[in-house]
Amino acid sequence: QTKVSGRVVSGDDDEPIPGVNIIEKGTANGTITDGNGNYSIQVEGPTSVLQFSFVGYQATEQPVGNQSTIDISMAASVSELSEVVVIGYGAAKKEDLTGSVKAISTADFNQGSITSPQELLNGKVPGVQITNAGGAPGAESTIRIRGGSSLTASNDPLIVIDGVPIDNQKISGMNNNLNTINPNDIETFTVLKDASATAIYGSRASNGVIIITTKKGRAGGLSFDYNGNVAVNTVPKTIDNLSTTQFRDLYTERFGNDPDLMALLGDAQTDWQDAILRTSVTTDHNASVSGSIKDWLPYRASVGYSYNEGILKTSELERFTGNINLNPKFFDDHLKVDMSLKGMNIENRFADTGTIFGAIGFDPTQVIRDETEFAPYGGYFTWLTPNGQPIDIAPGNPVATLQQKTDRSTVNRFIGNVQLDYKLHFLPELHVNLNLGTDRSKAGGNVVTDPMGAFDFAAFQNGGANRRYDEKKRNELLDLYLQYIHTFEETDLTLDVMGGYSYQHFWREQTETDVFGNGNIRNPEKIERSENFLISFFGRMNLNWKSKYLITATLRNDNSSRFSEDNRAGIFPSLAASWNINNEAFLKESQTISQLKLRLGYGITGQQDIGADYGYLGIYTRGQTTAQAIGYDANGNPIFVQTIRPEGYDENLKWETTTTYNAGIDFGFFDDRLTGSLDGYYRITDDLLNEIPIAAGSNLSNQLVTNVGSLENKGFEFSLDGVLIQNTDWYWTLGVNATYNENEITKLTQVDDPSYKGVETGDIEGGTGNRVQIHSVGYPAFSFYVLEQIYDDNGKPIEGAYVDRDNNGIINDDDRYRYKNSAPAVLLGINSRLTYHDWDFSFSGRASIGNYVYNNVNSNSAFYNNLQVNGRFTGNTTTDIYNTNFQNPQYFSDYYVEDASYFRLDNVMVGYNFHEIFGGKWHARVYATVNNVFVLSGYSGLDPEVFNGIDRNVYPRPRTFLLGVNLGF
Amino acid sequence: DLDVVPIDPNLDTADKVYQTQNDLEGGLAKIYAGFSVSGQQGPAGNGDLKGFDEGNSQYLRGYWVCQELPTDEAINGWNDGNLPKMSQITWGGGNEFIRSFYYRAIYQVSLANEFIRQAKRFEGQDGFDRVPELIAEARYLRAFAYWHALDLFGNGVPFVTENDPVGAFLPPPAGAIKGDELFNFISSEIKAILGENPDDNNYLISGSGTTIFGRANQGAARMLLAKLYLNHKSYLSSEDNQWYTAAKEELDKIYATNAYSLVTTKDAGSPYSVYETLFLADNQKAASEIIWAFTFDGQNAKSFGGTTYIINAGIGGQMVSTDYGTSGSWGGNRTTPEFVNLFDQKSPTDGRDLFFTQGQSKEINQQDQFTQGYAVTKFKNKKQDGTDGSNLSEGFADVNFPVFRLADAYLMSAELDLRLNNTVTAENLARINQIRTRGGAPAVTNAVVDLDWMIEERGRELYWEGHRRTDLIRFNQFTGGAYVWAFKGGNSSGRPVEDYFAVMPIPSTDVNANPNLTQNPGY
Amino acid sequence: DTDTPRISSDTQGPQITWPLKDNYVLTVTNADETFETFEWEAVNYGVVSPVSYKVQVAEKGTDFETVEEVASTTDTKVEVSNSMMNDAVGKLGLAPFEAHEVEMRVISTLGNNGGGVISSTVADTEITPYALIVTWYVPGPFNFWAEGNEWSHNDLDVIKAEDGQNFRGYLYLVNKDGTTPSDFKISTAKGWELGINYGAGDAAGTLSDDGGAANITAPEAAYYLLTVNSADLTYNLLKTDFAIIGAATPGGWDNDTPLTFNPDSRMWEGTYAMKGGEEWKIRANGSWDDPNPNYGQGSEDGMLSLGGDNLVSPAEDGMYEIKVNLDDPEALKYTIEKVN
Ligand SMILES: [Ca+2]
Ligand SMILES: [Ca+2]
Numbered sequence A: 001q002t003k004v005s006g007r008v009v010s011g012d013d014d015e016p017i018p019g020v021n022i023i024e025k026g027t028a029n030g031t032i033t034d035g036n037g038n039y040s041i042q043v044e045g046p047t048s049v050l051q052f053s054f055v056g057y058q059a060t061e062q063p064v065g066n067q068s069t070i071d072i073s074m075a076a077s078v079s080e081l082s083e084v085v086v087i088g089y090g091a092a093k094k095e096d097l098t099g100s101v102k103a104i105s106t107a108d109f110n111q112g113s114i115t116s117p118q119e120l121l122n123g124k125v126p127g128v129q130i131t132n133a134g135g136a137p138g139a140e141s142t143i144r145i146r147g148g149s150s151l152t153a154s155n156d157p158l159i160v161i162d163g164v165p166i167d168n169q170k171i172s173g174m175n176n177n178l179n180t181i182n183p184n185d186i187e188t189f190t191v192l193k194d195a196s197a198t199a200i201y202g203s204r205a206s207n208g209v210i211i212i213t214t215k216k217g218r219a220g221g222l223s224f225d226y227n228g229n230v231a232v233n234t235v236p237k238t239i240d241n242l243s244t245t246q247f248r249d250l251y252t253e254r255f256g257n258d259p260d261l262m263a264l265l266g267d268a269q270t271d272w273q274d275a276i277l278r279t280s281v282t283t284d285h286n287a288s289v290s291g292s293i294k295d296w297l298p299y300r301a302s303v304g305y306s307y308n309e310g311i312l313k314t315s316e317l318e319r320f321t322g323n324i325n326l327n328p329k330f331f332d333d334h335l336k337v338d339m340s341l342k343g344m345n346i347e348n349r350f351a352d353t354g355t356i357f358g359a360i361g362f363d364p365t366q367v368i369r370d371e372t373e374f375a376p377y378g379g380y381f382t383w384l385t386p387n388g389q390p391i392d393i394a395p396g397n398p399v400a401t402l403q404q405k406t407d408r409s410t411v412n413r414f415i416g417n418v419q420l421d422y423k424l425h426f427l428p429e430l431h432v433n434l435n436l437g438t439d440r441s442k443a444g445g446n447v448v449t450d451p452m453g454a455f456d457f458a459a460f461q462n463g464g465a466n467r468r469y470d471e472k473k474r475n476e477l478l479d480l481y482l483q484y485i486h487t488f489e490e491t492d493l494t495l496d497v498m499g500g501y502s503y504q505h506f507w508r509e510q511t512e513t514d515v516f517g518n519g520n521i522r523n524p525e526k527i528e529r530s531e532n533f534l535i536s537f538f539g540r541m542n543l544n545w546k547s548k549y550l551i552t553a554t555l556r557n558d559n560s561s562r563f564s565e566d567n568r569a570g571i572f573p574s575l576a577a578s579w580n581i582n583n584e585a586f587l588k589e590s591q592t593i594s595q596l597k598l599r600l601g602y603g604i605t606g607q608q609d610i611g612a613d614y615g616y617l618g619i620y621t622r623g624q625t626t627a628q629a630i631g632y633d634a635n636g637n638p639i640f641v642q643t644i645r646p647e648g649y650d651e652n653l654k655w656e657t658t659t660t661y662n663a664g665i666d667f668g669f670f671d672d673r674l675t676g677s678l679d680g681y682y683r684i685t686d687d688l689l690n691e692i693p694i695a696a697g698s699n700l701s702n703q704l705v706t707n708v709g710s711l712e713n714k715g716f717e718f719s720l721d722g723v724l725i726q727n728t729d730w731y732w733t734l735g736v737n738a739t740y741n742e743n744e745i746t747k748l749t750q751v752d753d754p755s756y757k758g759v760e761t762g763d764i765e766g767g768t769g770n771r772v773q774i775h776s777v778g779y780p781a782f783s784f785y786v787l788e789q790i791y792d793d794n795g796k797p798i799e800g801a802y803v804d805r806d807n808n809g810i811i812n813d814d815d816r817y818r819y820k821n822s823a824p825a826v827l828l829g830i831n832s833r834l835t836y837h838d839w840d841f842s843f844s845g846r847a848s849i850g851n852y853v854y855n856n857v858n859s860n861s862a863f864y865n866n867l868q869v870n871g872r873f874t875g876n877t878t879t880d881i882y883n884t885n886f887q888n889p890q891y892f893s894d895y896y897v898e899d900a901s902y903f904r905l906d907n908v909m910v911g912y913n914f915h916e917i918f919g920g921k922w923h924a925r926v927y928a929t930v931n932n933v934f935v936l937s938g939y940s941g942l943d944p945e946v947f948n949g950i951d952r953n954v955y956p957r958p959r960t961f962l963l964g965v966n967l968g969f
Numbered sequence B: 001d002l003d004v005v006p007i008d009p010n011l012d013t014a015d016k017v018y019q020t021q022n023d024l025e026g027g028l029a030k031i032y033a034g035f036s037v038s039g040q041q042g043p044a045g046n047g048d049l050k051g052f053d054e055g056n057s058q059y060l061r062g063y064w065v066c067q068e069l070p071t072d073e074a075i076n077g078w079n080d081g082n083l084p085k086m087s088q089i090t091w092g093g094g095n096e097f098i099r100s101f102y103y104r105a106i107y108q109v110s111l112a113n114e115f116i117r118q119a120k121r122f123e124g125q126d127g128f129d130r131v132p133e134l135i136a137e138a139r140y141l142r143a144f145a146y147w148h149a150l151d152l153f154g155n156g157v158p159f160v161t162e163n164d165p166v167g168a169f170l171p172p173p174a175g176a177i178k179g180d181e182l183f184n185f186i187s188s189e190i191k192a193i194l195g196e197n198p199d200d201n202n203y204l205i206s207g208s209g210t211t212i213f214g215r216a217n218q219g220a221a222r223m224l225l226a227k228l229y230l231n232h233k234s235y236l237s238s239e240d241n242q243w244y245t246a247a248k249e250e251l252d253k254i255y256a257t258n259a260y261s262l263v264t265t266k267d268a269g270s271p272y273s274v275y276e277t278l279f280l281a282d283n284q285k286a287a288s289e290i291i292w293a294f295t296f297d298g299q300n301a302k303s304f305g306g307t308t309y310i311i312n313a314g315i316g317g318q319m320v321s322t323d324y325g326t327s328g329s330w331g332g333n334r335t336t337p338e339f340v341n342l343f344d345q346k347s348p349t350d351g352r353d354l355f356f357t358q359g360q361s362k363e364i365n366q367q368d369q370f371t372q373g374y375a376v377t378k379f380k381n382k383k384q385d386g387t388d389g390s391n392l393s394e395g396f397a398d399v400n401f402p403v404f405r406l407a408d409a410y411l412m413s414a415e416l417d418l419r420l421n422n423t424v425t426a427e428n429l430a431r432i433n434q435i436r437t438r439g440g441a442p443a444v445t446n447a448v449v450d451l452d453w454m455i456e457e458r459g460r461e462l463y464w465e466g467h468r469r470t471d472l473i474r475f476n477q478f479t480g481g482a483y484v485w486a487f488k489g490g491n492s493s494g495r496p497v498e499d500y501f502a503v504m505p506i507p508s509t510d511v512n513a514n515p516n517l518t519q520n521p522g523y
Numbered sequence C: 001d002t003d004t005p006r007i008s009s010d011t012q013g014p015q016i017t018w019p020l021k022d023n024y025v026l027t028v029t030n031a032d033e034t035f036e037t038f039e040w041e042a043v044n045y046g047v048v049s050p051v052s053y054k055v056q057v058a059e060k061g062t063d064f065e066t067v068e069e070v071a072s073t074t075d076t077k078v079e080v081s082n083s084m085m086n087d088a089v090g091k092l093g094l095a096p097f098e099a100h101e102v103e104m105r106v107i108s109t110l111g112n113n114g115g116g117v118i119s120s121t122v123a124d125t126e127i128t129p130y131a132l133i134v135t136w137y138v139p140g141p142f143n144f145w146a147e148g149n150e151w152s153h154n155d156l157d158v159i160k161a162e163d164g165q166n167f168r169g170y171l172y173l174v175n176k177d178g179t180t181p182s183d184f185k186i187s188t189a190k191g192w193e194l195g196i197n198y199g200a201g202d203a204a205g206t207l208s209d210d211g212g213a214a215n216i217t218a219p220e221a222a223y224y225l226l227t228v229n230s231a232d233l234t235y236n237l238l239k240t241d242f243a244i245i246g247a248a249t250p251g252g253w254d255n256d257t258p259l260t261f262n263p264d265s266r267m268w269e270g271t272y273a274m275k276g277g278e279e280w281k282i283r284a285n286g287s288w289d290d291p292n293p294n295y296g297q298g299s300e301d302g303m304l305s306l307g308g309d310n311l312v313s314p315a316e317d318g319m320y321e322i323k324v325n326l327d328d329p330e331a332l333k334y335t336i337e338k339v340n
Helices: A117-121 A195-204 A244-255 A272-276 A354-361 A398-404 A457-461 B021-033 B059-067 B083-088 B096-120 B131-153 B181-193 B218-230 B241-256 B306-312 B337-344 B406-421 B426-439 B451-462 B468-474 B508-513 C082-091 C141-147
Strands: A002-010 A021-024 A030-032 A038-043 A049-053 A060-063 A072-074 A084-087 A090-093 A101-105 A128-132 A141-145 A158-161 A186-192 A209-214 A223-234 A280-293 A297-309 A316-326 A335-350 A405-423 A430-449 A465-488 A493-516 A521-545 A549-560 A569-580 A593-607 A619-622 A629-632 A638-641 A644-646 A656-669 A674-686 A689-693 A703-707 A710-726 A730-747 A759-763 A771-775 A783-786 A789-791 A797-802 A817-821 A826-836 A839-849 A852-855 A897-899 A902-917 A922-937 A959-968 B011-013 B290-294 B401-405 C023-025 C034-041 C051-059 C068-073 C077-081 C100-110 C115-119 C123-128 C134-137 C158-161 C166-173 C197-200 C222-229 C234-239 C242-245 C260-262 C267-274 C279-284 C294-297 C304-306 C318-328 C331-338
Touching: A021 A038, A030 A038, A060 A072, A084 A101, A084 A186, A084 A209, A117 A128, A117 A141, A117 A186, A158 A195, A195 A209, A195 A521, A195 A549, A195 A569, A195 A593, A195 A656, A272 A354, A272 A398, A354 A398, A398 A405, A465 A521, A569 A656, A593 A674, A629 B021, A638 B021, A644 B021, A644 B096, A689 A759, A689 B508, A759 A783, A797 C100, A797 C115, A817 A897, B021 B096, B021 B131, B059 B083, B059 B096, B059 B306, B059 B468, B083 B096, B096 B131, B096 B508, B131 B181, B131 B218, B181 B218, B218 B241, B218 B290, B218 B401, B218 B406, B241 B406, B290 B406, B306 B401, B337 B451, B401 B406, B406 B426, B406 B451, B426 B451, B451 B468, C034 C082, C051 C077, C051 C082, C068 C077, C068 C082, C077 C082, C141 C166, C158 C222, C242 C267, C304 C331
Parallel strands: A002 A072, A158 A209, C023 C123
Antiparallel strands: A002 A038, A021 A030, A021 A049, A049 A060, A084 A090, A101 A186, A128 A141, A186 A209, A223 A280, A223 A959, A280 A297, A297 A316, A316 A335, A335 A405, A405 A430, A430 A465, A465 A493, A493 A521, A521 A549, A549 A569, A569 A593, A593 A656, A619 A644, A619 B011, A629 A638, A656 A674, A674 A710, A689 A703, A710 A730, A730 A826, A759 A771, A771 A783, A783 A817, A789 A797, A826 A839, A839 A902, A852 A897, A902 A922, A922 A959, B290 B401, C034 C077, C051 C068, C051 C100, C100 C115, C100 C123, C134 C158, C158 C166, C166 C222, C222 C234, C242 C279, C260 C267, C267 C318, C279 C294, C294 C304, C318 C331
């Protein structure tokens, strides 16, 4: 044993640093420096190595050797501030950023049962809301950055993967576009939030941009990494519908004196939700190797496999991914080449999610199967007419629907690009960057209905059915830009100018056939094909004076084939400035403030993702042979004529534009032990693209995508990350973030009339074409538009009794009012990580406050008329019927609009790290997590997290218990 | 690259899609098909209208729901949004079933306008000799849809012609409620295509009996005029005998062509009565009586509306759907006891009472129970020889829907006699007795035939053919308490309803979207 | 939630000053007259929403457990006619021509399914209702013609009273052997157990509800018009033989041309050479005088009415088959069809 002592000072100013961690490498033995930076420690001997670490400084190691005194001067860490962040067409040091940009890298990702890239990010970034469509394997995930800026045009952010902007339109059989990438291959997410950062992407940037980079090859020796896990998914909660006993009691109470109606009941006790849901197993494996071939060809290659069983029976997803990144450099590093190839194969089996609502409503007294009685239908209980035919309009047996319908699809996708960056030999300050990329996918599937599947009546009559669909998509990209960077030494001014050109082509084709088992055609073959182009010029200039004052200006000119020649070109400028106050003399010496930056930004972005490629053109659609006009000749023989339909169009269709103002402050205290930022923003969207009911007779449709009106989003975002405890044994970090957003429609230019109510939206189940939301001037988008329910003195709603808001003695549409909306006012995120020696523990959670949900499950289920139909079949309801006693549906009652604020603990993880295996060369980690741990909410439905606020048919989000291992060298 | 043209094999721009006269036939066919199917893909999948259940947005289904469900002839209590209110006459401006028909009717107008615009480009060119006639047909179809719009929604509906642009503008209403603008427009349009409008006689429709069954001709045009004039009291601010005289003249011109005759025979061995053959899967054989029809086909014109809806929605209870040539039994529409009484009590021996009564009660206490109220088996997807229509397994009907029928014309003539002279001429009495005899009902005498009898007889002959609401309004029996039936007013025994229900509300979505429009009084 | 509209539990019901008299006698003749006009103060639920009011009636002392609606309005005033009142009392199952103690109230409701009910004060009175069209059944051995089953209660052998009191109906009182007269009883409901069964009273032409009362007998095997006065419980049997008469008939206006009763079809039938476009009638017993019935044009074609206008024969001369069906006292029917 040897005693070592010494003093630790800051490399910046030679001041002592108190509280530095000193650990004898490979042991738990350690100490910290005192107030004067002094320490002393007993170590094993000369072979021992001391590790010094402290927040804000680069960690360092010192072999003890023969020394008994080791004084250390720690260099300020490059940490946060000099971190390089990927931005549009380039990269920048975080310190030099002028816009609202948040980068999240591997270390910050969410852990646990992660099957889609979005989940890595959930709750991590203020202003970013991620909602997955439900618990189905590979379910769609919606990302919203700072609330939506559009109404019906897409509100999805632009996603750029390794420099290739991908097509936001989904391909059939793959609901989550980002599933193309294995989450394990992702190195960083960069979220560009304000227009000064996004405007370089012009017409696609209004909803923010997410730039994803995958892990690159690195020079150095071979390394290997394996990640695998097994998870069990459980059903956390089911809808509260009537139990068999409750149903039988209620039914008997109402129909007990009618023997025909009573005869409809069965003798079984079936929990239909239980019958269609299950506990399922998921497993995920991913292996990667990286290294460098002969020192000039760094590479990284990975393969991934995951198998995901859904908790809805028969649903499953199997995914294979492969990723190769090659990152060689040539000519003394003058030419950098980044090549990335990503391939993916998904095998899906979809389960009909309609069975979830079906199970809620299916008579719990009926058996699931009876081999004898229901033999013609595969043994599955089927509602029959008095003469023994399946009833075409009766609900199908949910279990039969799952088992007798096989809906499989295969999706293949490839994204590849090569990026050449050449620093000119004669002028190294100038470099040229060429990016060639492609994104191709191919999907196909069959939906096969068993000949005994009575739930699909036409198929049952025709020996089953097979619907085949195929889809192909191509997206080609060419980007070329030049960048010149020069520092004027005498004035300490750095100029960074970039200009470029971009061409992108999107092409897609869908075909579909639908044939019955007996050869009859259900639907004739259908082909749809479409394409669009985007051609752009862009430029950016950065000025950096003394690393204190920074100015960024960008300009983009986009030309889209989705608009007519007159409206095709859009100009999208931005301007931003920032002031690194901490680099000013008066703060340079501060012990408390380690980082302080003020940012101001302004920019205009656009939106052209309207779903239609020919929205401005008067086009005609040919009719299929199943929808012809008929005449009869003198002999009564038919003459069929195929039809040509003119489509509605708006020849003045143009960009939607969003103007954003952003002011922000970034700060760090105590050598960045506590960091955070606060942003305020104000966004105005004009010429909103919206699909609206248009004045009848004005066009060739009743609804049209057109430019109407303006809306505003205002909000604040705040984040704070801190290290709460840091010592030899413990390390504890806590991050919180908060977002406040306010949305208001300020204009709907379709009409300039104060009595104009707005544009109805928010389709619900029940009836036809009923909508419960509205876009109105002066209110948030997607405000609920409902009647104000009146309650009796016991607090129960009175059927059909609503407030007569215009006091004219009748209750009608004019009495509807705007009541709340589906967007949360406040979103909170919290995540924390605690390390104790080789153990670590972490959790993350989210809260949403002020989001309201229309409970369509109750409104379309809980009324007595659902109990039996025409004396031929029966139906169950939710227990809400005990509260409402409604005879008929009351779709427009505000009773169904509920406060769905919630807190969800997304995941909890505990892990252990092994160091000394295989002679210390290998590292290993074992961890266990629980995902979707619990939800706290007053919402009466299944799950308060409902995108756009109408709760219809949600695939329950499973609660997942996972055990994982990570192994590598 | 930025000037894209559709690469989809089924999509084209106007200049490409219209190159020959045959292409124009396809454009005109769309207007016709607009009455029969709901979109470009049968039965559903590429609908013409958005935001509705596609089957409900089909023209005939929407019209039937508006014309029949609110009357004594039919009742439906499907748990389908606001549908029960259609039978109760308790609807409001937000009713989605009224809304879907409103947009469908105006959509037909828009289709016709677009067609006329395009077709006029080819006028006078070689190989386009039939263009004037095609335009005349389009004008007929437009006037027809406008007539339905006028009848249901009044004179305040948006008014657009081929001279208006396509785009984001706000069409003006035809005029104020009870104004005469739309009435005059329909009248002058039809006069024009009949060659009876001196200012506008370049586009003539083909003569009666010379065209293909299902396409409009002079007979259809005159029927439309006669209907318009006969019902003028509902449309204009006052009643005026000149219009009754005008209606009578139009009907007489139809008879004068000798192109039409009542169907009084059937194929040998047919299990159906002669009357029933008018509503069967091969009812194109009744072309001598059916002046104009919406045509349907179970394979080539599939939809969840049309006669498929009329047949399938009328089957339930103990009825066996295959007895009616279909596999669907949607269990919705049946009839009221008051309508049954038009037969049982008022015309007891009458072969036209096609009811299914087994397991059905005559009385109705619950609107949503199909077994309450007699089922109606008038329309059947069966051919005269008793074999099934072309698509039994999927349950899509071939039955063509008679829009205008000679029997209707005969009854109108008799009614006009009464309205003008208080007595029916011998000729028209004989016509009534031809209809009755054909239907298996005893002949009547002048002593019986008065206006009260006429509205009942119209029910007996024409029930479920989409005339009832208009007829009851003309006889002042639709609103008010002069005649009540089960669930009129929402009450199982029926009660009076306010007069404003005679005109339906303009859907609030359109009053909203188009501030030029004024909601009809009462709503 | 405090701002949700909620009706208050201490809301007062409709405030009404009852105009009721001590008793009311409702009759067919005063049916259209006003029973009473009720007026009350609007109920204030504390919410702005349309309120409906219903005037209700129930048997006294039943606490409105079985209740009938007399009238319904969104106004605060409603005029109730005697017939409306009679309908409601009838639906309560209260026997006609007897005085009944009833209670009345006005309730207010919100919404469209009878929610938020608050009641007014309750008032009582005495009401004597009249009967609506009432059907009595005539079981006897002659029923085999209809049902193949003796002494059945069926829908064809009935008598009906339009005023609820004076019953009429035609019966073919012939036993299964086709020759002997049939006896019978009269039941107020379709079944022995359901109502009152009348037999012959001690005096001729009277009825008795005594269980042991004798059957009523017909003097001979023939077709009869049975009339019953339910108020004084008397009956009369009039044997009827029908014929046609008039310019259209072979016998002209001077001579009856007889019809024959066909027990299988239950109709009076005859086939004669008729003159086209001429007038005629159907009468019984060769007399135009009461109580012998004669029938002319009914409200509809094919329908007959007692003492109605002359019928008119079809336009063409020729042989016609005439059938007269008198089974339903409310719907007497005939047909005239050409035969070749
Ligand atoms: Ca109101
Ligand atoms: Ca047909």
